[in-house]
Amino acid sequence: MAQAVHRSHPTPAVYWAIALFLAVVTAIEVAVPYFSVLDPVRVPLLIVLAIVKFGTVVAYFMHLRYDKKLYRTLFLFGVIGVIPLFVVVLATMHAF
Amino acid sequence: MVLDTGNGLATTAPKGIWSWITTVDHKRIGIMYGVTALVAFFIAGLEALLIRLQLSTANGTVLSADAYNQLFTMHGLTMLLVVVMPVGAAFMNYFIPIHIGARDVAFPRANAFSYWLFLFSTIMLLSSFLLGGAPDGGWFGYAPLSTQLEEFVRMDFYAIGAQLLGIASIMASANFIATVFTMRAPGMSLMRVPVFTWMAVVVSFLLIFSLPIFGVGLFQMFFDRNFGTQFFSGGGDPLLWQHLFWLFGHPEVYVLILPAMGIVSEVFPTFSRKPLFGYPFVVFSGIAIGFMGFGVWAHHMYTAGLGPVAEAGFGIATMMIAVPTGVKIFNWIGTMWGGKVRFELPMMFAIGFVSLFVIGGLSGVLHSVVPSDYQQHDSYFVVAHFHYVLFGGGVFGYVSGAYYWYPKWTGRKLDEKLGRSHFWLMLLGFNLTFAPMHILGLNGMPRRTYRYDEGLGWEFWNQVATVGSFLIGISFLFFAWNLIKSRKHGQIAGSDPWDGRTLEWSIPSPPPVHNFDEIPVIEHVDDFWHRKYATDEEGRSVRMPDVPGGTVSAEPTAGGEGEPGSGEHAEDMHMPSPSYYPIVASFGVIVTGYGLVYVPGGWVAVGVGLLITLWGFFGWSLEPVTRDKHHD
Amino acid sequence: MTSQAAPVETYDPHDVRPIRKAAMWVFLGSEAMFFGSMIATFLLYRNTTGDGPGSEIFSIPFTSASSFVLLMSSLTMVLAHHAFENRDARGTRIWLAATALLGITFLAGQIFEFTEFAHEGLALSTSSFSGAFYMLTGFHGAHVALGVLMLLAMFFLSLDGRLYEKRGLNVELVGLYWHFVDIVWIVIFTVVYLLQV
Numbered sequence: 001m002a003q004a005v006h007r008s009h010p011t012p013a014v015y016w017a018i019a020l021f022l023a024v025v026t027a028i029e030v031a032v033p034y035f036s037v038l039d040p041v042r043v044p045l046l047i048v049l050a051i052v053k054f055g056t057v058v059a060y061f062m063h064l065r066y067d068k069k070l071y072r073t074l075f076l077f078g079v080i081g082v083i084p085l086f087v088v089v090l091a092t093m094h095a096f
Numbered sequence: 097m098v099l100d101t102g103n104g105l106a107t108t109a110p111k112g113i114w115s116w117i118t119t120v121d122h123k124r125i126g127i128m129y130g131v132t133a134l135v136a137f138f139i140a141g142l143e144a145l146l147i148r149l150q151l152s153t154a155n156g157t158v159l160s161a162d163a164y165n166q167l168f169t170m171h172g173l174t175m176l177l178v179v180v181m182p183v184g185a186a187f188m189n190y191f192i193p194i195h196i197g198a199r200d201v202a203f204p205r206a207n208a209f210s211y212w213l214f215l216f217s218t219i220m221l222l223s224s225f226l227l228g229g230a231p232d233g234g235w236f237g238y239a240p241l242s243t244q245l246e247e248f249v250r251m252d253f254y255a256i257g258a259q260l261l262g263i264a265s266i267m268a269s270a271n272f273i274a275t276v277f278t279m280r281a282p283g284m285s286l287m288r289v290p291v292f293t294w295m296a297v298v299v300s301f302l303l304i305f306s307l308p309i310f311g312v313g314l315f316q317m318f319f320d321r322n323f324g325t326q327f328f329s330g331g332g333d334p335l336l337w338q339h340l341f342w343l344f345g346h347p348e349v350y351v352l353i354l355p356a357m358g359i360v361s362e363v364f365p366t367f368s369r370k371p372l373f374g375y376p377f378v379v380f381s382g383i384a385i386g387f388m389g390f391g392v393w394a395h396h397m398y399t400a401g402l403g404p405v406a407e408a409g410f411g412i413a414t415m416m417i418a419v420p421t422g423v424k425i426f427n428w429i430g431t432m433w434g435g436k437v438r439f440e441l442p443m444m445f446a447i448g449f450v451s452l453f454v455i456g457g458l459s460g461v462l463h464s465v466v467p468s469d470y471q472q473h474d475s476y477f478v479v480a481h482f483h484y485v486l487f488g489g490g491v492f493g494y495v496s497g498a499y500y501w502y503p504k505w506t507g508r509k510l511d512e513k514l515g516r517s518h519f520w521l522m523l524l525g526f527n528l529t530f531a532p533m534h535i536l537g538l539n540g541m542p543r544r545t546y547r548y549d550e551g552l553g554w555e556f557w558n559q560v561a562t563v564g565s566f567l568i569g570i571s572f573l574f575f576a577w578n579l580i581k582s583r584k585h586g587q588i589a590g591s592d593p594w595d596g597r598t599l600e601w602s603i604p605s606p607p608p609v610h611n612f613d614e615i616p617v618i619e620h621v622d623d624f625w626h627r628k629y630a631t632d633e634e635g636r637s638v639r640m641p642d643v644p645g646g647t648v649s650a651e652p653t654a655g656g657e658g659e660p661g662s663g664e665h666a667e668d669m670h671m672p673s674p675s676y677y678p679i680v681a682s683f684g685v686i687v688t689g690y691g692l693v694y695v696p697g698g699w700v701a702v703g704v705g706l707l708i709t710l711w712g713f714f715g716w717s718l719e720p721v722t723r724d725k726h727h728d
Numbered sequence: 729m730t731s732q733a734a735p736v737e738t739y740d741p742h743d744v745r746p747i748r749k750a751a752m753w754v755f756l757g758s759e760a761m762f763f764g765s766m767i768a769t770f771l772l773y774r775n776t777t778g779d780g781p782g783s784e785i786f787s788i789p790f791t792s793a794s795s796f797v798l799l800m801s802s803l804t805m806v807l808a809h810h811a812f813e814n815r816d817a818r819g820t821r822i823w824l825a826a827t828a829l830l831g832i833t834f835l836a837g838q839i840f841e842f843t844e845f846a847h848e849g850l851a852l853s854t855s856s857f858s859g860a861f862y863m864l865t866g867f868h869g870a871h872v873a874l875g876v877l878m879l880l881a882m883f884f885l886s887l888d889g890r891l892y893e894k895r896g897l898n899v900e901l902v903g904l905y906w907h908f909v910d911i912v913w914i915v916i917f918t919v920v921y922l923l924q925v
Contacts, residue, residue, distance in 0.1 A: 009810070009813070011810075012807055012810055015803060015810070016803070019799070019800060019802075019803035022799050022802075023796065023799065026792070026795060026796060026799060029917075029918065029922060030788060030789075030922070032922070033788065033922055033924055042923070043923055043925060046918050046922050047918065049918070050914055050915060050917075050918040053799075053911075053914045054914050054915065057802055057907055057910060057911050057914070058907070058911060061802050061803075061805070061903075062903075062907045062908075067749070068746070068750075070750060070753075071749060071750065071753040072753075074753045074754040074757050075753045075754075075756055075757045075760070076757075078756070078757030078759070078760035078761050078764075079764075081761070082761050082764030082768075083764070085764075086764060086765070086767075086768035089768060090771060090772055093772060095771060095772045
């Protein structure tokens with residue numbers, strides 16, 4: 001495909017920087033449950049942090065940001081689709 | 097210029113059993129799926145006839161309760177997972193590559209693997225009859241019934257068998273999606289792909305996203321049965337199983353019907369001599385059905401105590417899904433309207449499809465109304481509904497496809513007289529069998545029970561239904577005989593016996609291994625039709641003289657000397673080589689499967705099976721797709 | 729016949745990478761459904777502990793360490809892919825081996841953790857909570873193990889120079905699979921260990 005010509009590749013330095021970023025976010029995540037002052041926002045905060053890590057790995061390590069839109073669509077169908085389905089399931093089973 | 101008879105560049109298909117065992121040719125794989133599905137259809141049909149015999153009288157004594165439970169479970173499982181889905185797979189395998197102008201699917205060996213895994217899983221499932229009894233918890237396997245009775249392994253055959261069938265389907269779906277999205281011929285944009293192949297894409301998406309959910313449920317059932325876990329029993333909730341099952345089970349019904357809808361979307365234009373009315377609408381409504389199909393699953397659970405909010409939500413969603421379906425119906429009717437309709441056999445079955453499917457859809461709409469469904473749930477009204485859509489719809493549609501495409505597979509048409517007998521007998525038998533079930537259901541007859549008492553007023557319609565079911569059986573004997581007889585004695589069809597519109601009619605019947613001598617460059621929807629016909633000033637179709645109904649590559653050859661043009665030559669074409677690794681790997685999976693059914697004694701078999709599977713997969717990965725010609 | 733303006737999207741039958749990547753991404757989409765269902769099951773049963781232990785049995789420090797290990801294996805994986813793309817055979821081998829090693833370390837951690845839990849009274853059949861926990865983390869571990877197998881296979885193939893681009897097992901595809909296994913763990917770590925609801 002002609003599209004392949006423009007795929008930019010991060011350098012190893014960028015990859016190391018991203019890994020450092022991920023490590024820092026993980027450290028923050030691990031710390032959050034220990035601070036009871038954060039209890040009211042613990043759940044949304046942790047979810048957001050997890051999404052940030054998830055998205056970073058997918059976009060950069062898995063290169064999805066730079067690849068064909070087709071791949072993004074195929075993958076996101078599954079990832080995003082599963083959420084509303086199981087929110088409904090869990091709601092009908094009074095899991096919340 | 098390529099000749100109809102398949103001379104010139106056409107490579108001849110290899111002969112002999114080993115060539116079928118190692119084939120990676122999508123056409124052969126399609127044929128194998130079709131033949132297997134047809135045999136299974138007769139098995140499941142026999143199961144149905146036994147059920148009908150038991151139910152034709154009050155307090156019937158033909159079958160014990162235990163036998164009945166096994167038979168109705170297997171009838172459902174077989175028909176859905178071993179007949180209708182594989183029939184769809186047969187058509188999809190054969191025609192997806194040809195419709196998009198490709199030589200094969202994206203992963204030919206994976207394609208073969210999917211077939212062998214399907215065949216072995218089917219054998220495994222059926223073997224349960226001889227190994228202590230077949231699954232008997234219904235095809236829907238509700239917990240906690242399905243997680244009890246650990247002393248029988250019957251529902252373990254279900255848990256593992258359905259799991260393995262699912263894996264075969266997931267792989268095939270990934271294969272088809274990759275094929276259609278990356279291997280289309282030049283100029284074949286997505287909105288020029290035939291509707292049948294579009295529906296195949298939607299089906300593949302449905303499967304690839306719904307089967308994993310079912311897979312999780314099946315694993316959980318297996319663990320509850322064998323390792324003492326509490327997913328659906330003990331501290332667990334049986335409702336979880338229902339959700340997991342129907343999250344798959346509902347998209348599954350669209351998987352069953354969409355390929356048939358795709359088929360009739362090809363048949364109607366061909367036999368009305370008109371393009372499909374509203375092609376984009378037919379495509380988008382198929383996509384909409386796919387999406388919405390994921391949002392209605394709990395309409396199978398209205399009586400499970402979900403609460404009014406959930407029930408209302410699913411009720412509304414279910415009503416809405418009738419809309420895209422209705423769009424398709426109107427488009428098919430619109431295709432016939434003002435066209436020159438020929439009532440050939442494929443068209444008769446297609447019209448049968450539409451009429452009967454609409455009836456089934458109407459009872460479906462009645463089910464969507466929640467309070468109404470409280471009465472209908474678990475009654476024969478439901479049985480009537482789904483047989484009208486699945487048989488009246490699905491089977492009629494697939495049979496239409498068989499009459500339509502048999503000439504392409506074999507080079508001969510199916511016999512007219514036998515075909516008409518089949519049609520009328522099937523139409524009569526089908527309606528006699530299932531129409532009365534609407535009445536029986538509304539009169540309170542419950543489903544899934546092996547006998548009913550006297551004095552409830554159900555005997556008469558049950559007898560009618562039983563008579564009808566045997567008529568269906570006889571009609572299919574006509575069909576089977578026709579399929580066999582016409583191979584040698586059928587009227588010779590050329591490459592284009594119906595004056596068709598899509599690419600498969602531009603290549604010989606049967607097609608050469610490599611499908612196209614030259615990959616076509618596409619400029620229209622129904623591109624082949626536009627190469628055959630131009631329109632004059634009054635908008636009438638005028639047959640182009642220089643295309644004798646045979647070939648797509650009408651361009652003057654650049655190579656000259658009778659060579660087929662500037663495209664690839666036979667020597668340059670790298671068709672994938674045959675391989676025995678797919679059958680080896682799938683055999684390993686089945687050994688693993690049997691081992692799991694008989695766990696804990698079966699762990700040895702699990703180990704052995706996994707090793708065989710690994711050997712198969714590694715061999716497959718390391719072997720080149722196309723072996724160097726020198727080494728053959 | 730003149731050709732009208734058609735989007736002539738040709739595919740090169742000799743370049744199978746787009747085809748394989750499309751298949752891998754759709755497979756990963758289906759795996760998202762698979763793990764999503766198991767995560768939902770866990771969420772359903774997170775407090776259904778019966779007579780057995782619940783989430784108090786978890787050791788956040790220990791699991792944080794193994795999460796970190798897996799996260800770093802994604803780094804080594806992408807470095808292996810980068811080396812491979814740049815025809816750096818030695819670099820490819822080193823980073824592939826590093827990734828496999830980190831994966832094995834993670835698995836060892838999981839096995840240790842599970843045996844500890846078993847001793848403390850959390851077995852597969854103890855409760856709905858335990859079953860859901862072990863199923864989710866167990867299937868994840870099985871996926872990691874399969875990934876390690878593929879990494880080792882590629883490592884050994886690279887030793888005699890047989891790791892070239894058109895192979896079925898190629899670095900990029902295995903990389904995608906490996907990263908996916910990592911991001912599933914990101915979700916599991918948060919939902920199972922950290923959320924504590």
